Amino acid sequence: xxxxxxxxxxxxxxxxxxxxxxxxxxxxxxxxxxxxxxxxxxxxxxxxxxxxxxxxxxxxxxxxxxxxxxxxxxxxxxxxxxxxxxxxxxxxxxxxxxxxxxxxxxxxxxxxxxxxxxxxxxxxxxxxxxxxxxxxxxxxxxxxxxxxxxxxxxxxxxxxxxxxxxxxxxxxxxxxxxxxxxxxxxxxxxxxxxxxxxxxxxxxxxxxxxxxxxxxxxxxxxxxxxxxxxxxxxxxxxxxxxxxxxxxxxxxxxxxxxxxxxxxxxxxxxxxxxxxxxxxxxxxxxxxxxxxxxxxxxxxxxxxxxxxxxxxxxxxxxxxxxx
Amino acid sequence: xxxxxxxxxxxxxxxxxxxxxxxxxxxxxxxxxxxxxxxxxxxxxxxxxxxxxxxxxxxxxxxxxxxxxxxxxxxxxxxxxxxxxxxxxxxxxxxxxxxxxxxxxxxxxxxxxxxxxxxxxxxxxxxxxxxxxxxxxxxxxxxxxxxxxxxxxxxxxxxxxxxxxxxxxxxxxxxxxxxxxxxxxxxxxxxxxxxxxxxxxxxxxxxxxxxxxxxxxxxxxxxxxxxxxxxxxxxxxxxxxxxxxxxxxxxxxxxxxxxxxxxxxxxxxxxxxxxxxxxxxxxxxxxxxxxxxxxxxxxxxxxxxxxxxxxxxxxxxxxxxxxxxxxxxxxxxxxxxxxxxxxxxxxxxxxxxxxxxxxxxxxxxxxxxxxxxxxxxxxxxxxxxxxxxxxxxxxxxxxxxxxxxxxxxxxxxxxxxxxxxxxxxxxxxxxxxxxxxxxxxxxxxxxxxxxxxxxxxxxxxxxxxxxxxxxxxxxxxxxxxxxxxxxxxxxxxxxxxxxxxxxxxxxxxxxxxxxxxxxxxxxxxxxxxxxxxxxxxxxxxxxxxxxxxxxxxxxxxxxxxxxxxxxxxxxxxxxxxxxxxxxxxxxxxxxxxxxxxxxxxxxxxxxxxxxxxxxxxxxxxxxxxxxxxxxxxxxxxxxxxxxxxxxxxxxxxxxxxxxxxxxxxxxxxxxx
Ligand SMILES: Nc1ncnc2c1ncn2[C@@H]1O[C@H](COP(=O)(O)OP(=O)(O)OP(=O)(O)O)[C@@H](O)[C@H]1O
Ligand SMILES: [Mg+2]
Numbered sequence: 005x006x007x008x009x010x011x012x013x014x015x016x017x018x019x020x021x022x023x024x025x026x027x028x029x030x031x032x033x034x035x036x037x038x039x040x041x042x043x044x045x046x047x048x049x050x051x052x053x054x055x056x057x058x059x060x061x062x063x064x065x066x067x068x069x070x071x072x073x074x075x076x077x078x079x080x081x082x083x084x085x086x087x088x089x090x091x092x093x094x095x096x097x098x099x100x101x102x103x104x105x106x107x108x109x110x111x112x113x114x115x116x117x118x119x120x121x122x123x124x125x126x127x128x129x130x131x132x133x134x135x136x137x138x139x140x141x142x143x144x145x146x147x148x149x150x151x152x153x154x155x156x157x158x159x160x161x162x163x164x165x166x167x168x169x170x171x172x173x174x175x176x177x178x179x180x181x182x183x184x185x186x187x188x189x190x191x192x193x194x195x196x197x198x199x200x201x202x203x204x205x206x207x208x209x210x211x212x213x214x215x216x217x218x219x220x221x222x223x224x225x226x227x228x229x230x231x232x233x234x235x236x237x238x239x240x241x242x243x244x245x246x247x248x249x250x251x252x253x254x255x256x257x258x259x260x261x262x263x264x265x266x267x268x269x270x271x272x273x274x275x276x277x278x279x280x281x282x283x284x285x286x287x288x289x290x291x292x293x294x295x296x297x298x299x300x301x302x303x304x305x306x307x308x309x310x311x312x313x314x315x316x317x318x319x320x321x322x323x324x325x326x327x
Numbered sequence: 328x329x330x331x332x333x334x335x336x337x338x339x340x341x342x343x344x345x346x347x348x349x350x351x352x353x354x355x356x357x358x359x360x361x362x363x364x365x366x367x368x369x370x371x372x373x374x375x376x377x378x379x380x381x382x383x384x385x386x387x388x389x390x391x392x393x394x395x396x397x398x399x400x401x402x403x404x405x406x407x408x409x410x411x412x413x414x415x416x417x418x419x420x421x422x423x424x425x426x427x428x429x430x431x432x433x434x435x436x437x438x439x440x441x442x443x444x445x446x447x448x449x450x451x452x453x454x455x456x457x458x459x460x461x462x463x464x465x466x467x468x469x470x471x472x473x474x475x476x477x478x479x480x481x482x483x484x485x486x487x488x489x490x491x492x493x494x495x496x497x498x499x500x501x502x503x504x505x506x507x508x509x510x511x512x513x514x515x516x517x518x519x520x521x522x523x524x525x526x527x528x529x530x531x532x533x534x535x536x537x538x539x540x541x542x543x544x545x546x547x548x549x550x551x552x553x554x555x556x557x558x559x560x561x562x563x564x565x566x567x568x569x570x571x572x573x574x575x576x577x578x579x580x581x582x583x584x585x586x587x588x589x590x591x592x593x594x595x596x597x598x599x600x601x602x603x604x605x606x607x608x609x610x611x612x613x614x615x616x617x618x619x620x621x622x623x624x625x626x627x628x629x630x631x632x633x634x635x636x637x638x639x640x641x642x643x644x645x646x647x648x649x650x651x652x653x654x655x656x657x658x659x660x661x662x663x664x665x666x667x668x669x670x671x672x673x674x675x676x677x678x679x680x681x682x683x684x685x686x687x688x689x690x691x692x693x694x695x696x697x698x699x700x701x702x703x704x705x706x707x708x709x710x711x712x713x714x715x716x717x718x719x720x721x722x723x724x725x726x727x728x729x730x731x732x733x734x735x736x737x738x739x740x741x742x743x744x745x746x747x748x749x750x751x752x753x754x755x756x757x758x759x760x761x762x763x764x765x766x767x768x769x770x771x772x773x774x775x776x777x778x779x780x781x782x783x784x785x786x787x788x789x790x791x792x793x794x795x796x797x798x799x800x801x802x803x804x805x806x807x808x809x810x811x812x813x814x815x816x817x818x819x820x821x822x823x824x825x826x827x828x829x830x831x832x833x834x835x836x837x838x839x840x841x842x843x844x845x846x847x848x849x850x851x852x853x854x855x856x857x858x859x860x861x862x863x864x865x866x867x868x869x870x871x872x873x874x875x876x877x878x879x880x881x882x883x884x885x886x887x888x889x890x891x892x893x894x895x896x897x898x899x900x901x902x903x904x905x906x907x908x909x910x911x912x913x914x915x916x917x918x919x920x921x922x923x924x925x926x927x928x929x930x931x932x933x934x935x936x937x938x939x940x941x942x943x944x945x946x947x948x949x950x951x952x953x954x955x956x957x958x959x960x961x962x963x964x965x966x967x968x969x970x971x972x973x974x975x976x977x978x979x980x981x982x983x984x985x986x987x988x989x990x991x992x993x994x995x996x997x998x999x
Contacts, residue, residue, distance in 0.1 A: 007490045007519075055494055079493070080459075086491035087455035091446055094484055095729040096738060128741065202731055209696040213739045226453075 005093055010085035011050040012101040015039075016121035017224045018078040018085075028070065033117040036102070041065055043103050050101075054079050092225055097126045097198055108132040114243040114280075120222035124198040126205065127218035131166050131189050138168040138241050140268055141175030141251030142293070148308070149252035149293075152285045153178040156249050156310050161188025168193060168245045170237060171204070175251045184211055191218045193241045195234035197227035220244075238271040248275060249310065250284040250303065253294040269294055276302050286313050328358060328383065340382055341375065341408060349526050350376055353499070357462065358383065360495040362519055364468065366505050367526040369647025370623070373501040374401060377464040380497065381438045382410060386459030387431055390440045391485050392466045393477070395594075396601050398440040400622055405438060414440035415451070418594035428454040443481035446488065447730050463492060468500035472512040473722065473754060476504060476640045476761075480718040486516045494519070503528070504644045507784040528643070528785040532650045535775040535794035536659045537768075538802040546633050546661045547574070548810045549802075551581050554611055557657060559628030560604075563613045564645055566634030566670045569842070572823070574613045574633065580817045588614040619645050625652035631659040637671040638761030639768050639782045659802065662769050668762070675758045680712045685746055688716050689739070692726055696736045700934055709931040723747055772796050822874040825987050827967050827974065834974030837987030838878035839964070840870040848991050852962060855898055863902050863962070867990055871902075872909060875958075875988055884986065885955040887912045888977075890969055891919060891944075892962075893926045902990075903960045912958060917947035918973065927965060936968040944976055953981035958988060965993045 015035060022029035042053040042065070054075075061067045061075065089099065100106045100123040110132075112119050125132075137160045139153055157167055157179050167190040169179040183190040192208075194201055198221040211217040222240055223233055242248060253268040275282050284303040287295040299305045305313040333354065334345050346354065353365050353376040367373050378401075381388035392398050398414040405412035413427045413436050430436050432454050445451045469475035470482045489498055498521075500513060514521050540546055550563070565571050568589040575587035586609050588600045604612055605624055612618065616636070630649045636642045642660070650656025661667075687706045691697065697705070703713050717737070720726040725743045729736055764782060771778050775794040780787050795801045825837040841848040851867060854860030887910070889903035900916070907914035924943045930936045946952060957977060964970055970987045977985050 005487060005490065010491045010493065051494055082493040083460040083496050084456050084458065086488060086493070087446070088452055089491050090484060090488040091452045093487065094446070094727065096727055096740070205729075206696055206731060206736075209738065213693065213741050215741055226456075 006099070006101075006104075008050050008101070009089040009093070009099045010082045011054060012099060012122050013085040013089060014078050014082045015050065018081045019074055030071075030074070032119075032121070035121055036117045036119070038065070039102060039121075054082070088225065092124075092199060095126075095199075097124055097225070098129070099124055100129070106132065108244055110136060110246060111240070111243045114278075115239070118239070119243070120240070122222070124221045124223075124225055125218055126198065127212045128189070128215035129218060130215070131191055131218040132220075132244075134164070134166045134189065136166040136168050136191065136245045137247045137249065138245030139175060139179040139249045139251060140170065140238070140241060140271060142254035142266060142268055143172050143174040143176075143256070144254065145174040145178075145252045146291065146293075148288070148291070149175060149285065150178045152308050152310075153251045154182045155308060156251075157182035157188065158186050159310065161186045164189075166191060168241050170195065170234075170241050172234070178251075184216065187216060189216050189218075191220055191244060193237055193244065194219065194221040194223075195237045196229040197221060197223045197225045199225040200228055235267060235270065238267055239274065242271060242275050242280065248272075248280060248282045249306070250282060250295070250298065252285065252287075253298055254292075255294065265294065269298070272298050272303060273301065283310065283312070330355075333379070333383075336383070337379060340410065341379065343375070346375075346379075347372060349524065353524055354380055356522060357497045357499050360497050362498040362517065362521040363500070364510070364514055364517065364521050364523045365499065365501045366510060366524070366528075367501070367503060368528040368530060369503040369644065370530070370651035371503070371526065373503070374466075374623070376501065377462065377466075377499050378405065378410070378438060380462060380499075384437075384461030386434065386461035387436050388438050388462040388464060389460060390438065390464040390466055391443050391482075392440050393442070393470050393479055393482070394467075394619075395442070396597065396618060397466075397622055398442075399598065399601065402440060404623070410438065411436050412438040412440070415445060416440075416442055417444075418598075425450065432457045434459055443479065443485045446481075446484045447728075447735070449730070460496070462497040462499065463489060464498070465489070465500040467502055468513050469502040469505050469509050471500075471516055472505075472509045474506070474512055474757060475509045476638055476644060480721055483722065489517050490519070503647060504640050504783070506640060506782070510784070525785075527787055528780050528783050529776055529787060529789060529791070530647070530650070531776070531791070531793060532653050532655055533646065533658050533776065533793055534655060534799055536657070536799065536802050537775070537795065538659060538661050538804060539769070540661055540663050540804050541665065542663060543633075543666070544811070544814055545804045545806060546663070547577055547814055548806055549661075549804045550574070550631070550633075551577065551583070551813070552810065554578070554583055554631075557610075557629045558655075559626055560607045560610055561612075561627055561629030561631065561657075562618065562648060563611050564616060564619075564630065564632045564634070564636075565613060566615070568615055570633065571613045571615060573821075576821050577814075577817055578611065578613070580821070581813075583611065584609050585611040585613055588612050588618050590615065590617040616641070616645055619648060622648055623651060624648065626654070627651070627656065628654075629657040629659070631657075631661070633661050634670055635660065635662055635667050635765055635769070637674055637758065637765065639764050639779055640761070642765065642768070643779050643783060660769065668766070671762050671765070675755060675762065679751055679755065680708070680716055682746070682748055684708060684712065685716050685720070688713065688720065689725065689746070692737050692739045696731075696738065698734050698736055702737065703932045704934050704938075707931050707935060710933070712931070719751070720746075723750070819870075819873070820877065822877050823992060824878075825964065825967060825970070825989065825992060827971050827987060829971065829974075831978070832971070832974045832985070833978040833983055834959075834971065834985040834987065837959075837970075837989070838874045839989045839992035840867070840874040841991045842993070852991060856962070863898060863990065868902070868905055868909070871906065871988065871990055875906075875910065878988075879958075879986060882986075883956065884910075884912045884958040886951070887914045887958045887960060888918045888973075889914075890959070890961040890973060893924055899960070899962050902962070906958075906960060910958075915951065917951065919945055919947060921945045927969060933966050933968060936966045937972070940969045940972045944973055946976065946980055949980045952977055955982050956984040956986070957982050958986050961987070961989050963991050963993065964989045967992075 019030040022031040042048050061072050106129050153175050167179050167183040170176040171192045208217050255263045256266040258264050282303045283306045284295050284298045286305040330351050356363050357380045395416045402412050402414045415424045470479040568591050571587040571589050578585040627649045630646045646658045691702050691705050726737050729738050774791040774797050776791045792798045823839045827834050828836050851864050855863050887907045889899050892899050924939050927936050974985045
């Protein structure tokens with residue numbers, strides 16, 4: 005148990021967030037900069053930081069009056085978070101703050117200043133330091149896409165790497181099931197607060213206690229599922245993985261009945277923008293999905309088994325991939 | 328705030344003139360955001376050390392308290408002073424609790440008492456997210472320590488909570504009963520620079536006596552003869568629930584105004600008794616240690632134990648209820664050297680299940696996510712045993728208890744240490760030593776108060792003159808024939824109730840002619856049943872008939888049925904036939920077993936007992952039953968699961984009343 009958990013939770017969740025309508029709010033980056041200041045530069049714990057006076061916050065950390073006021077309000081919530089934290093930890097859920105040795109290094113490297121302040125996890129946290137592969141794709145993926153997912157999951161598991169997936173229907177669920185079927189290891193990244201995942205913890209009880217599954221969430225532990233959380237979760241999946249495989253990107257219909265590109269698409273485009281290498285399954289001509297466009301946009305085409313297909317010759321190249 | 332200012336407030340809000348020095352010392356630290364462990368004698372006024380600051384702070388003070396009776400007691404006192412105090416507990420309806428939680432969220436409550444178990448409750452956790460918290464208090468903090476006299480696993484969670492609390496949030500832990508070892512344990516567990524304040528523990532207004540006797544009869548006789556002569560009102564502590572019943576029946580028989588109290592009573596009865604205690608409604612309350620800890624009544628004038636507690640620290644805690652107004656209180660301990668060590672020894676020895684059973688539970692938990700009920704069924708363990716095992720495994724971090732939508736499940740903790748049996752050995756050794764100390768208290772020829780203070784780590788040089796070794800007259804028990812006869816007569820006229828009534832059945836509470844195991848009845852039954860001793864002897868028939876008359880008077884019954892046995896042949900049938908002849912009630916042999924059942928006694932818990940007999944019986948010509956009043960006979964009952972099952976069957980077949988009667992009921996189940 006970490007006695008500073010409640011402090012970290014307050015810092016993560018109780019500062020007004022930046023948004024278009026609140027331009028003076030805290031960006032994740034602002035919080036990380038503050039952490040760098042007190043923890044890495046001044047070598048003080050978060051507990052000590054919060055016990056400093058307003059004056060010190062002002063003179064030593066050069067914080068504005070408004071930020072100081074916000075930190076003070078935040079500080080008042082630490083006692084409240086203690087109760088929640090105790091309840092959470094007693095059910096085997098752990099809060100891993102950014103500064104912890106247990107915090108996924110891959111995630112930190114990939115996301116840099118957008119890395120979440122706290123990871124909430126239950127299960128074998130060792131898994132976070134293994135080589136990892138994300139498999140993503142549509143909720144209503146085709147059979148071919150699911151077969152592809154199964155192929156990748158199995159060969160990844162055979163190589164003792166970890167599968168990262170998002171616990172949605174379709175590809176996510178297939179990736180998890182396949183990994184479990186061959187006793188591989190997986191990280192489930194939740195689109196919700198970790199304390200609302202009761203039924204999942206029931207279902208995966210055995211895998212969790214046997215060390216094969218880690219459940220991870222970056223949201224307030226009590227947060228319910230939300231579309232925006234599901235989107236935000238995608239970047240965590242990408243961030244946790246060294247390699248990314250896309251089974252199928254399909255348009256989806258939103259609530260207004262309009263067709264949109266869907267979460268997978270957005271994730272891949274975003275990933276490509278950040279310079280990540282992303283493998284996309286080469287679709288057959290008859291398939292109706294966006295895989296082809298993604299490949300045109302710079303993703304690497306792979307065949308059904310995950311082998312890279314050379315752009316110019318469409319011939320198999322045997323050795324490039326490395327999982 | 329300085330002391331003067333604080334005392335002004337004290338006078339206004341608590342109607343007390345001033346603080347004791349130690350109280351102020353504690354309060355001063357607490358007001359400044361400190362963490363304090365306060366060890367002061369029983370009745371000192373530790374509550375004020377958190378109640379006062381709570382009224383000064385803006386927000387709500389949360390007090391973890393182990394006993395509901397204690398919460399209610401303090402809540403009532405504070406409310407009468409006009410202080411917004413409430414308690415949340417499992418004996419209030421969920422609606423009441425929700426209401427209080429709402430008030431707390433809206434900042435309407437200054438002092439909120441809760442049980443540590445509340446930390447499991449989602450609604451409570453949701454509420455803590457919105458409350459304005461000023462301070463956290465752990466009352467009776469010795470419950471944190473396994474080395475204490477009343478370790479409670481749920482307090483472990485409170486420790487974790489306190490560790491998580493931010494620096495500067497005041498935390499106060501209080502207890503009267505912490506040895507040095509317990510003190511160190513608490514301080515180390517709470518950590519975070521806690522200050523320990525320890526006062527002296529002597530209670531000079533006590534007059535302490537020990538009375539050695541040769542039998543239970545001698546205790547009963549002395550008490551019967553003398554209790555009315557004691558000043559004021561008091562508490563008689565017995566070792567077991569059954570004994571509270573027997574002593575209270577004995578006192579009733581003697582027209583001594585008394586009542587029994589134990590954890591087996593329903594909440595309303597207990598509340599009524601607690602209130603009656605405060606109003607001196609009885610000469611004497613006969614209780615297990617379920618009544619006690621922390622209760623603050625000024626004028627309890629005597630506390631008598633019929634059974635030695637497990638340790639001097641238990642004893643100090645229990646007698647601490649007496650004489651809190653500072654006036655003389657009489658403290659008497661009975662001890663029968665031949666018998667009385669057995670019960671506390673059983674708590675120490677028998678309390679710990681075998682290692683095999685621990686392993687069974689661990690294996691079970693590893694195979695899946697189960698509730699207590701499921702684990703008990705899978706492992707065929709007694710509920711009480713499972714609870715001991717569970718507490719140890721939780722304590723050692725091998726399993727954890729997790730709430731899954733209202734049902735608690737047990738999870739195995741991956742990579743946890745393997746079972747540490749050495750810890751059990753150490754604990755057992757410590758407890759055995761404590762018990763030896765308790766015996767030493769009995770045998771000591773020096774000051775008894777000094778003995779207790781020394782034991783608790785308060786090495787005082789004070790010269791005491793307040794016990795039967797230091798000037799007070801010794802108690803001698805003299806048994807006159809007249810009293811032996813009275814007791815004999817009582818024994819033959821006192822029958823225990825079979826509590827079996829339930830909403831969905833026409834069964835009524837019945838009667839047992841005796842207890843199996845505490846009388847010659849048990850031996851007689853055993854001979855007939857298990858040693859081919861022939862029919863149950865006639866004195867059992869006489870006794871059973873007497874029990875019948877006492878309970879049912881001249882009530883009319885249409886039919887007598889008996890429960891078809893698993894083994895032991897026609898014993899029950901023959902006995903029922905005799906009953907039928909004497910009582911002139913028609914007997915029916917039509918109650919049959921439709922499937923094999925096993926002997927109930929091989930099942931260790933009620934779930935399995937119930938399953939064993941569920942739908943196991945039928946009635947051959949059911950029309951016979953419609954509209955009938957039935958007397959249902961069996962030889963021994965333990966859990967009464969069979970009787971209840973048949974009660975349901977007969978109800979469904981149209982019986983309008985089912986009255987059970989048995990020769991003996993076992994003294995099993997929960998002790999306190
Ligand atoms: N400063 C004071 N002046 C006079 N009476 C006081 C003072 N402080 C407390 N008391 C009274 O002392 C009595 C005992 O107090 P309290 O119940 O707090 O004891 P305690 O220390 O908690 O004992 P226990 O260990 O038995 O729980 C109460 O009735 C209380 O009103
Ligand atoms: Mg008290």
